[in-house]
Amino acid sequence: MKLHANPMSTAAFKVFAVVNELGLSVSTAAVDMLKGEHKSPAFLAMNPNGKVPVLEVDDGFCVWESNAILCYLAALKPESGLLPTDARAQAQVQQWLQWQATTFGPSTGEMLMETVYLRFMGGRAKDEAKYQAGLEKSRRDLGVLEKALAGREFLCGPLTLADFSLVSCLFLRGPMGLSLEDFPQVKAWVARLEAREGVRKALPPL
Ligand SMILES: N[C@@H](CCC(=O)N[C@@H](CS)C(=O)NCC(=O)O)C(=O)O
Structure with a gap:
């Protein structure tokens, strides 16, 4: 492949x-x-x-x-077990995968575009209003993750594709200026995932 x-x-x-x-x-x-x-x-x-x-x-x-x-x-x-076969467990993973594609990915993507990607592509200055709108949406979404992670190691209980899909939106949180300080559950979950060898090897060179 x-x-x-x-x-x-x-x-x-x-x-x-x-x-x-x-x-x-x-x-x-x-x-x-x-x-x-x-x-x-x-x-x-x-x-x-x-x-x-x-x-x-x-x-x-x-x-x-x-x-x-x-x-x-x-x-x-x-x-x-990353994609459970049990109907309920699989629906929960799918729910988070779709939320990543429709919600958290686009929210963080707006911030990335005005920071990291703009630096690579050049051609125009940062649009501060667009950046702030992305920041507001990303913080709203982090609030959803924060509640979902209370009392859990991973989003669906055991480790699943949902964790990999969502955490990847936060790999560039430093260069894009997104702090996790107000979201302690999310911060601990990101640290748990980034401690895994497979995730560490996939981290971007920034
Ligand atoms: N929902 C898609 C998003 C893919 C996507 O937007 N990829 C970006 C790079 S991160 C891209 O190829 N952009 C080029 C373009 O939109 O023309 C996925 O998860 O695969």
Whole structure:
């Protein structure tokens, strides 16, 4: 299997972490987004959305949307328990995966765009109003996580894909200026996850 990704893509961090956690063998193909490689015909044939990451499975079968990639990888190793088969337990994991894609990912993404990504792409100054709006939404979402984590080690009880998907949005909290000081449960959960070898190896170079 090959993961087409960019080293600074937050959507790819979670995939690297889960690949490491599951001990899978996945090679990486670096996509140069500054050169627009993700919009090339070859890339669009794998993902018509022109976004990374994409998992290219050996037989040419491709999976896009990072949370769908996580589910595919976990299904290869059901014994890991990262994607439970019990209907209720699986629904809880899916609930958090979808919340990451629709809510927490976009909120933190707004902050990332005005800080880390802007620095890479250049071309315009930071839009402070957009940054503050992203900060407000991210803090609102951290409040949801804070309540969910009370009395629990991980979001769904045992460690699941939900933890990897959500924590990856916080890997760049330093450079994006997002403090966890008001969210002690979240802070402790992030520390627990970042202490895992597989997650440490997936941390971005910033
Ligand atoms: N929901 C998607 C988001 C993917 C995404 O937005 N990737 C960004 C990099 S983090 C990208 O490729 N952006 C390029 C573009 O939108 O043109 C996922 O989780 O895979």
